[in-house]
Amino acid sequence: MISRVYGIDFSSAPTPRKPITIAIGELAGTEYQxxxxxxxxxxSQFDDFLNHPGPWLAGFDLPFSLPRALIEHYRWPTQWPVFIRWYGQQPRAELRLAFKMFCDARPVGNKFVYRKTDRPAGSSPAMRWTNPPVAWMLHAGAPRILHAGLHLPGLMEGIDAPAQRRIALEAYPGYTARKITRHSYKSDDPGKHTQERRDARRAIVNGLLDTGLASGLNVGLGVSRAWKQKxxxxxxxxxxxxVIxxxxxxxxxxxxxxxFPVDIDPLEGWIASVPPPAQDYDARQDLDA
Incomplete structure (x- = not known):
């Protein structure tokens, strides 16, 4: 079992004012310390992080792929490593046009298609290019993760994990946070830095301290008083x-x-900690709507 575990709150354009945030911890039994x-x-700093020696495991808050329905519609590569290399080389302006044309041809209220994992996770469609621009997070992050030689379970069929064992999983903190509270807990807008949101963060942190129904996780958070307050x-x-x-x-x-589901789509992947639905959702059914 790998004990060193990271959590990455990603930014598609990191700066000192809006950095990529990395939680560093150790898994001891069922406690993430x-x-x-x-x-x-x-x-440059992010690439250095990706390339530092293993073994380690990391959860990245960015989509690792686009919906199969969209990829097949445009006849883009359908092998995940090939698709990610191709996608990372495409100008965003051209991708934005392709996304918009695809959405414009679909009925109102059903503009986007989703990966199988997005519905049960409650996450934004991975093709969304604004509010939030997760398509650009994929564009900026996944090619770097692939280039650094990380192993991505479920997306690398027939490829054994390297001896270094640097493993990348897609994460989505909103899924776990919403299990604890439905209240908004964060905002980049200083005008929305309210006591209510602070109370929601406190509830989430307290809900993460123990394993069980509150968080839906099989591990609890071990944290110092100082870091809990931060x-x-x-x-x-x-x-x-x-941290989530x-x-x-x-x-x-x-x-x-x-x-992961036993029939995980090797092009779309799956979000860590989201249990497979009883009946898998097929994103391609949207095309018939």
Whole structure:
């Protein structure tokens, strides 16, 4: 079992003012022991992080692929490594046009298609290019993760994990946060840094401390009093999101096959800690709507 576990709150354009946030922790039994949270303000630092020696496991808050229905519609590559290399080389302006044309041809209220994992996770469609621009997070992050030689379970059929065992899992902190509270807990807008959101962060942190129904995770958070206070006090939620990503990765590492569906789509992947639905959702059915 890998003990070093990271959680990454990603930014598609990291700067010192809007950095990539990385939680660093150790998995001891069923406790994820948070050591610290660091900020990475440029791509060079992030690439250094990706390439540092293993073994380690990380949960990344960014989509690792687009919906199969969209990819097949445009006849883009359908082997995940080939698709990611291709996607990362495409100008965003051309991708934006392709996304818009696809959506414009679909009925009102059903503009986007989803990956199989997005519906049960409650996440934004991975093809969304604004509010939030997750398609650009994929564009900026996944090619770097692939280039660094990380192993992505479920997306690399027939490829054995390298001896270094640097493993990347897709994470989505909103899934776990919403299990604890439906209240908004973060905002980049200073005008929305309210006591209500702070109270929601406190509730989330307290809900993460133990395993069980509150968080839906099989691991609990071990955290010092000082770091607990920092997680609660951060109004943007970057620190808390990074920690939740680490917890989701730690949870998945204790599950058989990372808790992924037995029939996981090797082009779309799956979000860590999200249980497979009883009946898999087929994103391609949207095309018949």
């Amino acid at each position: 948070l050591q610290q949270v660091v900020e990475v303000g440029d791509w 997680l609660i006090d951060d109004p943007k939620g970057d620190l808390l999101d990074a 990503c680490g917890l989701q990765a730690a949870h998945a590492s204790l599950e058989k096959n990372f808790g």
